[in-house]
Amino acid sequence: xxxxxxxxxxxxxxxxxxxxxxxxxxxxxxxxxxxxxxxxxxxxxxxxxxxxxxxxxxxxxxxxxxxxxxxxxxxxxxxxxxxxxxxxxxxxxxxxxxxxxxxxxxxxxxxxxxxxxxxxxxxxxxxxxxxxxxxxxxxxxxxxxxxxxxxxxxxxxxxxxxxxxxxxxxxxxxxxxxxxxxxxxxxxxxxxxxxxxxxxxxxxxxxxxxxxxxxxxxxxxxxxxxxxxxxxxxxxxxxxxxxxxxxxxxxxxxxxxxxxxxxxxxxxxxxxxxxxxxxxxxxxxxxxxxxxxxxxxxxxxxxxxxxxx
Numbered sequence: 001x002x003x004x005x006x007x008x009x010x011x012x013x014x015x016x017x018x019x020x021x022x023x024x025x026x027x028x029x030x031x032x033x034x035x036x037x038x039x040x041x042x043x044x045x046x047x048x049x050x051x052x053x054x055x056x057x058x059x060x061x062x063x064x065x066x067x068x069x070x071x072x073x074x075x076x077x078x079x080x081x082x083x084x085x086x087x088x089x090x091x092x093x094x095x096x097x098x099x100x101x102x103x104x105x106x107x108x109x110x111x112x113x114x115x116x117x118x119x120x121x122x123x124x125x126x127x128x129x130x131x132x133x134x135x136x137x138x139x140x141x142x143x144x145x146x147x148x149x150x151x152x153x154x155x156x157x158x159x160x161x162x163x164x165x166x167x168x169x170x171x172x173x174x175x176x177x178x179x180x181x182x183x184x185x186x187x188x189x190x191x192x193x194x195x196x197x198x199x200x201x202x203x204x205x206x207x208x209x210x211x212x213x214x215x216x217x218x219x220x221x222x223x224x225x226x227x228x229x230x231x232x233x234x235x236x237x238x239x240x241x242x243x244x245x246x247x248x249x250x251x252x253x254x255x256x257x258x259x260x261x262x263x264x265x266x267x268x269x270x271x272x273x274x275x276x277x278x279x280x281x282x283x284x285x286x287x288x289x290x291x292x293x294x295x296x297x298x299x300x301x302x303x304x305x306x307x308x309x
Contacts, residue, residue, distance in 0.1 A: 046083060047084040048081060048083050048086070049086050049088065049117050049118045050073070050077065050085050050086065050087050050118070050119070051088045051115055051118040051120070051122070052070050052088070052089045052090060052091055052122045052124070053090050053104075053111070053121065053123050053124070054091050054101055054197075055095075055127050055128055056091060056092060056094075056096070056272075056273065057127055057197065057273065057274070058070050058122070058124050059092070059093045059273070061093055062270070062272075063273060063275060063276070066274070066276045066279055067279060068274070068279050069274060069279035069281075069286070070087060070089050070091075071087070072279055072280065072282075072283035073283045074087050076283060076287050077291065080291065088114050088118075090111055090114070092104075095128050096125075096128060098125050098172055098179075099129070101123075101125040102125070102175045102176075102179040102182075105179055105182045106178070106182055112182075115186045116186050116187070118187065118192065119192060119193065120192070120193040120294065121183055122286070123180075123194075123195070123196045123241075123246070124196075125176075125179060125196075126172070126199045126237060127200075127202070131169070131229050131233070132155075132168065132229075134152070134155060138167075139165055139167045140159070140160040140164035140165060140167075140168065142155065148212075149209075150212040150213060150214055153209075153218060153219075154218070156225060157221055165229075169232065172233075172236070173240055176236075176240040180240065180241060180244035180245075180246055184245055191293035191294050192294070193247075193290070193291055193293065194246045195246055196238070196246045196248050196249065197282070198237050198238055198248055198249065198251055198252045199230065199234060199237065199252060200251050200254075200255035200267075201226060201230040201256050201264060202264055202268070202270075203271075204223065204226070204260075204264060205223075205262075205263035206271050209222065223261075227259075227260045227261055230252065230256070234252045247289055247290075249282070249286060251281075251282055251285065254281050255267045255268070255278065264278075
């Protein structure tokens with residue numbers, strides 16, 4: 001898929017419609033039994049470390065006049081806990097794909113040190129990994145696919161198969177497992193709020209599709225094709241996030257509507273990066289995360305927490 005013009009995904013197709021503005025229920029807090037925790041500290045003297053990892057969706061540079069969702073969520077945490085929040089925004093403005101972000105978490109020692117000290121970890125990864133992409137060695141590949149947007153649409157509709165699409169989902173699911181697993185391993189035994197932002201469809205009703213000059217029937221077929229890909233991608237992403245102990249934040253249905261068939265334009269500055277309205281919406285979803293495990297440094301394990309092994 002066009003670099004969101006960027007697409008991607010793998011999970012059994014479970015319907016997510018009707019979840020607009022909601023947060024999937026899942027185990028969120030990695031917590032140590034109370035007896036093993038460190039002595040109490042005055043919460044006012046104990047800053048919350050918020051680490052954000054991923055692509056450019058959390059990067060505020062695309063809308064300098066906006067208040068980004070990372071800053072908004074940090075303000076919300078500060079207001080709700082009475083504790084200062086230290087933000088370490090490690091999002092990337094380099095079209096980082098899911099495999100690139102996975103490898104960053106594996107290899108970047110400075111990032112890993114920040115994660116080891118994090119109280120809250122937010123991950124945004126997958127927007128730049130789109131299925132099908134004939135130019136990468138994932139799923140459906142074809143060196144002879146063409147070169148234009150119209151070529152990509154025709155190739156997607158006529159040359160891809162369910163088998164190669166599923167192979168792509170499987171490959172990216174493994175990337176998510178590594179990404180989430182590395183982060184969990186760095187925080188085992190420590191109370192941590194961990195959440196993954198799912199992927200909105202910046203291609204929906206985007207002007208580039210009409211500019212291909214293809215017949216409307218082909219454009220309509222491609223819109224339906226992409227909606228199915230994003231539905232499945234986000235089911236895959238959320239299933240693997242939840243299995244790892246993350247909470248999945250449903251930005252997809254906030255930006256693209258309950259059926260995934262609405263344009264993200266009202267929420268973004270360029271169909272991809274959040275506007276003030278979009279950032280406010282994402283921060284509102286993040287505000288629903290359970291932070292009881294980090295409200296103080298001595299909170300007992302909460303229901304649904306994952307104790308240290």
